[in-house]
Amino acid sequence: MHQKPYYILGIESSCDDTSASVLKNEEVLSNIVSNQQIHIDYGGVVPELASREHQKNIIPVVSKAIKDANIDKNKLSAVAFTQGPGLMGSLLVGSSFAKSFSMGLNIPLIGVNHLQAHILAHFIGKEDAKPSFPFLGITLSGGHTQIVIVKDYFDMEIIGTTMDDAIGEAFDKCGKILGLDYPAGPEIDNLFDENKSKSFKFPIPKVKNYDLSFSGFKTSVLNLIKKNTDKDKNFIKKNLIELCSSIQYTLIEIITQKIIYSVNKTKIKTIAIGGGVSANSFLRKKLIELANENNWELFIPKMEYTTDNAAMIGIVGYLKFLEKNFSDLSLKSTARLKF
């Protein structure tokens, strides 16, 4: 038990969400996310526009997080920010802000790895059940797809990763082919109908060990669409639900098959998923079924902690704060940060 409450400000700015959160120990007092709508017209995140939007949003978002937490900023014990991986221009806005803030208040600065944060988001909350070590952390986002053995908070080993596209990227690229807005994952999920999920058959790639691949799948979707729209230009419109359902079914099949393989091979039966795609309704349903059938202990994050958010940066900040694992003001933002 920690006698004293610590208040941590978390800042996330790695991609296209500007977010700030205040935590009181492991409890979230506020979590503000400002999503950048500007990218929709471009069908994907435009890095230069993303950093400009962060620049506009960062002060109002942090102010609102502190206001909603109902604390005085002088009570903050530390400021944690995303060091990487991510888009350089976006990361720099968060890191410059966090550094100035820590200097201004004379409080410790804590750099956080965004991918560790997606996994450690499971330690948010005072009362909630937490995964016990070792567990398999499955990170499914727009930029990354990783299978990680989590031996301790900061002792993680990546055992599998995508060889090409990330799973969220596969959702988004397939959506783009279908004419859906970016990011297409949530819309494909919305249109998904399990009864129509076998309307079109796509191959499951055979990738060795714990690794994954999604680009061959995307090409098979593209080829099917091309072949059919050549014959009927209204093919997509007539089959939108069948296409979305079959795409989602196959993508979730690819990842669940790998999760089953990973559990069998590592003998680790505690699984925690994270990242934007962990919001997917069919993935959640399937994993819950698998967990019940096979006695897995499954951890699914609350919806607000699936896509990018600063509460997950704040919880890592808190865990590092307890270990006095502080960062120097010279810490550099890193687009391809490893752990």
Ligand code: KG4
């Ligand atoms: O973790 P995240 O917010 O950002 C990155 O770190 O990349 O993940 C964003 C990704 C996008 O590709 C988006 O399409 C996907 O998560 N996503 C979903 C769903 N909600 C968000 N994919 C499938 N089903 C969803 N419900």
Ligand code: ZN
């Ligand atoms: Zn993310």
